[in-house]
Amino acid sequence: MRLPYPKLCFALYALALTTVSLLPAEKLSGASFNDKAAHFLCYALFALVAAGLPLAGKRYLLLCIGLILFGLGLEGAQSWVPGRESSLLDALANTAGVAAGAISVYLYSRRTHQSPTM
Numbered sequence: 001m002r003l004p005y006p007k008l009c010f011a012l013y014a015l016a017l018t019t020v021s022l023l024p025a026e027k028l029s030g031a032s033f034n035d036k037a038a039h040f041l042c043y044a045l046f047a048l049v050a051a052g053l054p055l056a057g058k059r060y061l062l063l064c065i066g067l068i069l070f071g072l073g074l075e076g077a078q079s080w081v082p083g084r085e086s087s088l089l090d091a092l093a094n095t096a097g098v099a100a101g102a103i104s105v106y107l108y109s110r111r112t113h114q115s116p117t118m
Helices: 006-021 035-050 058-080 088-112
Strands: none
Touching: 006 035, 006 058, 035 058, 035 088, 058 088
8 A cells, every 4th residue: 555645644754753752741641551562563653654755675774774763862852851761662662663664564565576665
């Protein structure tokens, strides 16, 4: 499935992820969920959304490395947000999510004989 306006979708997803990541603790709902699973799923989806961009092969891989660095940067920035703290485990969950998303894209592309991105 192709996303309509893939660059816009990617930019909006990055903006939404940044906003949620940098909200003060009191703005976040008290919903019970597994924090690490949420990090994993959000970053796996980030890699899948990135796959809609007109990139192939090594460029997609470099973008995924950029997504990992983006997640690390947001984790570091959380230490300056009231009520939030940086977490190595969150950063690892972000990294694992990007890796899982990228691997899924790779396996899908091999199965359908398409370019490495969707």
